Amino acid sequence: MEEQVKTLQSWIDRAQSICFFTGAGVSTESGIPDFRSQNGLYKKNLSFVDVVSRPYFERDPNQFWPLFKEIFRIKLLHEYKPNKGHEFIAELESRGKQVRVITQNIDGLHQEAGNKYVYEIHGTIKYAHCPKCKTRYDAAHMNANAVPKCQIISKNKQPCDTILKPNVVLFGDSIHQFEEAIQSALSSDLFIVLGSSLEVTPINQIPLLVQRKGTIPMVIINLSATYYDDMFDLVIREPIGATLSSL
Incomplete structure (x- = not known):
């Protein structure tokens, strides 16, 4: 790995200008599980896709919220902190690099570490909003209510009381922000994938677009092989924190 690290x-x-594309492998080093692998959490014979879906939320929001909060461990959000991977990316920005982060993660740890330009393609777990009046609520409100509802008082002195939708x-x-993410990737001098299997569409098309441009060095750091490894100029199959710490 020494020669690979020197090249990187x-x-x-x-x-x-560096564009990072991050997946679950970045956050697992902070103790956050890969939610898709948590089959034991699901009840009523529902899969991950069944529960974390707009149709299920719209059909039965009262059942949706307890399962959603259990899957994503809402009560533990305050315990998760940025790890060496997040800190390395943030430090590059603090030292004057133009850093953009395209992330599949919803935990907000890139912003907590200090990065300013983060495209949260799959949204964020830290907030929910009222589908009716668009008022935003934080994790404390989600945790304080089994089924969180909007507390805004309307002109007729009645509470909105609409069940919130997670962000x-x-x-x-x-x-979210798909076009902006593509432009950031294509305008970078270096494109680095961290901890992603690149199996989720359509965002796994972004590395393909970068490769098609043909002028941007491409790096992937991921413990396991991916279907797209062949298109990268540098492939490192090592833990992210340890690899970045050695730079």
């Missing part, structure tokens, strides 16, 4: 270091040193992109929703 030289590319980072030369690059002024996570559910199955059936449109993903």
Whole structure:
């Protein structure tokens, strides 16, 4: 791995604009599980896709919320902190690099570490909003109520009382900031994938677009092989924190 790290270091040193594409492998080092693998959490014979879907939320929001909060461990959000991977990316920005982060993660740890330009393609777990009046609520409100509802008082002195929708992109929703993420990737000097299997569409098309441009060095750091490894200029199958700490 030593030679690979030296190569990566030289590319980072030369690059002024770096785009990171991050997946679950970045957050697992903070103790956050890969939610898709948590089959034991689901009840009523529902799969992950069944529960975390817009149709299920719209059909039965009272049943949706307890399962959603259990899957995503809402009560534990305050315990999750940025790890060495998040901190490395944030430090590059603090030292003057133009850093953009495209993330599949919903935990907000890139912002907590200090990155300013983060495209949360799948939204964020830290907030929910009222579908009716669009008022935003934080995790404390979600935790304080089994089924969180809007507390805004209307002109007729009645509470809105609409059940909130999480700011996570559910199955059936449109993903966020996709065009902006593509432009950031294509305008970078270096494109680095961290901890993603690149199996989720349509965002796994972003590395393909970068490769098609043909002028941007591409790196992937992921413990397991991916279907797209062949299109990267540098492939490192090591823990993210340990790899970035060695730079």
